[in-house]
Amino acid sequence: MTEQTYTFTASIQAATIGKGGAYVQFPGDIRAIFGKGRVKVHALFDQQIPYDGSIVNMGLKKPDGTICYILGVRKDIRAQLKKEIGDSITVEIRERL
DSSP states (O other): OOOOEEEEEEEOEEOSSSSSOEEEEESSOHHHHHSSSOEEEEEEETTTEEEEEEEEEEEEEOTTSOEEEEEEOOHHHHHHHTOOTTOEEEEEEEEOO
């Protein structure tokens, strides 16, 4: 089985819960793509910073009412990339098998 890589660019958004958290929205429906509602992934931010995390549904909805799946972007990663809330970031993900 070949690992599929997904690359997208998204705006870093502030988390409404917690202290200074941030995330990016995954542009697809992970249930349709991966067959599950939480996907562990290897991520690469701006082709520089690797991160292992999960794409999850945290109860957010897109403007059209569909589920919004998100991937967290830690403070230390944002600092290394000199990125802040509202900045665009390129994300490459592969499912962790």
